[in-house]
Amino acid sequence: MKTYENTGSKDTRSGFGAGMTELGRTNLNVVSLCADLIGSLKIQTFIDENPERFFQIGIAEANMMGIAAGLTIGGKIPFTGTFANFSTGRVYDQIRQSIAYSGKNVKICASHAGLTLGEDGATHQILEDIGLMKMLPGMTVINTCDYNQTKAATIALADHVGPVYLRFGRPVVPNFTPADQTFEIGKAVQLQEGNDVTIVATGHLVWEALEACKVLNEKGITADVINIHTIKPLDAEAIIKSVKKTGCVVTAEEHNFLGGLGESVARELSLTHPVPQEYVATEDTFGESGTPAQLMEKYGLNANAIVKKVEKVISRK
Amino acid sequence: MADINKLEAFVTQVRRDIVRQVHKVSSGHPGGSLGCAEFISVLYQELMERKEGFDMDGIGEDLFFLSNGHISPVFYSVLARSGYFPVEELNTFRLLDSRLQGHPTTHEGLPGIRIASGSLGQGLSVAVGAAQAKKLNNDNHTIYALMGDGELQEGQNWEAIMYASAKKVDNLIATVDLNGQQIDGSTDHVLNMGSVRAKFEAFGWIVLDIEKGNDIKAIVSGMNKAKAASGQGKPVCVLLHTVMGNGVDFMMGTHAWHGKAPNDEQLASALEQNPETLGDY
Numbered sequence: 001m002k003t004y005e006n007t008g009s010k011d012t013r014s015g016f017g018a019g020m021t022e023l024g025r026t027n028l029n030v031v032s033l034c035a036d037l038i039g040s041l042k043i044q045t046f047i048d049e050n051p052e053r054f055f056q057i058g059i060a061e062a063n064m065m066g067i068a069a070g071l072t073i074g075g076k077i078p079f080t081g082t083f084a085n086f087s088t089g090r091v092y093d094q095i096r097q098s099i100a101y102s103g104k105n106v107k108i109c110a111s112h113a114g115l116t117l118g119e120d121g122a123t124h125q126i127l128e129d130i131g132l133m134k135m136l137p138g139m140t141v142i143n144t145c146d147y148n149q150t151k152a153a154t155i156a157l158a159d160h161v162g163p164v165y166l167r168f169g170r171p172v173v174p175n176f177t178p179a180d181q182t183f184e185i186g187k188a189v190q191l192q193e194g195n196d197v198t199i200v201a202t203g204h205l206v207w208e209a210l211e212a213c214k215v216l217n218e219k220g221i222t223a224d225v226i227n228i229h230t231i232k233p234l235d236a237e238a239i240i241k242s243v244k245k246t247g248c249v250v251t252a253e254e255h256n257f258l259g260g261l262g263e264s265v266a267r268e269l270s271l272t273h274p275v276p277q278e279y280v281a282t283e284d285t286f287g288e289s290g291t292p293a294q295l296m297e298k299y300g301l302n303a304n305a306i307v308k309k310v311e312k313v314i315s316r317k
Numbered sequence: 318m319a320d321i322n323k324l325e326a327f328v329t330q331v332r333r334d335i336v337r338q339v340h341k342v343s344s345g346h347p348g349g350s351l352g353c354a355e356f357i358s359v360l361y362q363e364l365m366e367r368k369e370g371f372d373m374d375g376i377g378e379d380l381f382f383l384s385n386g387h388i389s390p391v392f393y394s395v396l397a398r399s400g401y402f403p404v405e406e407l408n409t410f411r412l413l414d415s416r417l418q419g420h421p422t423t424h425e426g427l428p429g430i431r432i433a434s435g436s437l438g439q440g441l442s443v444a445v446g447a448a449q450a451k452k453l454n455n456d457n458h459t460i461y462a463l464m465g466d467g468e469l470q471e472g473q474n475w476e477a478i479m480y481a482s483a484k485k486v487d488n489l490i491a492t493v494d495l496n497g498q499q500i501d502g503s504t505d506h507v508l509n510m511g512s513v514r515a516k517f518e519a520f521g522w523i524v525l526d527i528e529k530g531n532d533i534k535a536i537v538s539g540m541n542k543a544k545a546a547s548g549q550g551k552p553v554c555v556l557l558h559t560v561m562g563n564g565v566d567f568m569m570g571t572h573a574w575h576g577k578a579p580n581d582e583q584l585a586s587a588l589e590q591n592p593e594t595l596g597d598y
């Protein structure tokens with residue numbers, strides 16, 4: 001089993017901010033838009049260094065999506081910034097018509113996704129955004145797992161032509177992927193090799209999957225752990241190859257099981273190689289106030305939950 | 318100076334194109350299309366500085382955004398007759414596999430279209446973004462946008478209206494088609510908006526009226542004034558007072574023809590009122 005070292009916990013949104021800082025210096029077409037959440041999105045350095053390329057929209061997310069679409073006409077590469085809830089559900093038709101259907105090169109960058117937003121509660125904790133966005137034709141959907149990966153993904157988006165939804169979070173979490181990684185959209189990253197189960201995880205659940213792997217190892221269970229940072233397009237080849245070896249899969253995400261990564265994986269399995277699957281995801285529910293750790297425990301989205309689901313799925317083989 | 322007779326002939330042909338497109342497929346929106354036939358014709362034939370051909374970025378030319386996408390028949394006719402795609406393609410309006418979708422879209426690659434519209438209230442935001450891109454590119458050209466008056470009931474417009482003045486987007490001329498009609502009746506009846514002028518002014522825009530919104534001379538003169546008012550730190554709003562269904566007597570001044578196609582007899586009457594000028598497709 002490989003060992004992954006936490007090189008210093010950080011929030012993924014700061015990875016986004018660092019990526020924007022770099023893009024500000026390297027790509028003059030990159031512009032940043034924000035709906036009154038500069039501090040939350042960590043883009044102050046980009047703004048300080050490129051004031052003419054920053055657009056403060058105010059609390060008007062629908063307008064922000066339209067302006068972003070318009071900025072692409074003229075060759076700009078807009079990165080919108082607000083919470084995941086206000087980046088998706090609130091502005092779904094604006095994204096659908098003015099960005100996705102219009103094929104505009106807009107990067108919708110969403111912080112504070114999922115339960116780990118914490119105490120603000122369910123009004124702000126969207127658990128449906130992956131589903132909403134993956135259903136839009138032509139939309140790429142990415143959910144990064146740590147600071148380094150979020151920074152690398154942000155930088156990679158500028159070279160990808162087409163609309164993208166980039167999802168990250170608020171809490172400080174372990175930073176364990178390489179600082180110098182090349183982020184390849186649509187390419188799964190294999191983190192552990194095992195024989196008994198495949199764990200396919202995205203976002204904050206990737207570290208939890210690695211933690212679960214340690215516990216499972218002590219029980220004599222070895223796992224393939226796959227970091228799926230890109231939910232659409234899904235790297236089905238990597239997943240199918242792994243389940244052909246292990247014979248079962250647990251998917252893990254900070255999202256409703258409806259519409260999430262798990263459903264995308266289930267579709268691929270059903271088409272080519274059906275095997276037992278268990279879901280670590282919320283069970284068609286809203287969140288609530290609490291600390292991130294409390295919420296992830298209550299709603300079954302941590303290493304313990306993954307271990308339980310692994311044991312269950314192996315028993316179904 | 319504009320050749321008014323030439324523009325009149327152009328508009329008459331556009332009217333024919335509108336009713337023929339809609340009649341052929343028994344669907345589409347003739348009323349609002351006819352009401353804006355003079356305005357959009359004047360924009361493309363007289364006012365806008367346009368490059369040859371079409372590229373999406375449109376750097377170095379004026380751009381137009383249609384927010385009330387349901388008036389696609391007039392937009393398609395003017396685009397085709399301004400050289401963006403073959404006039405014969407108007408035959409494919411709303412047909413399967415056509416680039417001329419019910420509502421305009423970039424999705425099928427139709428030259429001249431820069432954004433999908435149809436779901437109302439989104440076009441002004443896009444126009445504002447395109448205007449800001451022009452400023453970033455040091456491209457001293459104008460962005461034109463057209464919205465319906467009923468469309469102003471969509472809240473996103475007011476986000477864009479507030480933003481455009483706050484951010485001094487003064488290379489933008491947004492026109493409101495004030496025909497006073499929407500699907501369920503008159504705008505006053507459905508949702509009385511009070512003074513549109515006062516609202517735009519309160520939001521910090523320069524507002525000009527074109528009282529005779531179906532009169533080519535009045536449009537040319539009014540839009541030239543609008544152009545002269547741009548570039549002075551404020552966005553410009555043109556209130557274009559039009560008659561829905563203009564140029565086809567039985568369609569005029571009513572919401573009944575918002576989204577209804579003429580039958581064979583009605584088509585014949587409409588065409589008789591608008592004799593062929595540039596050649597039918």
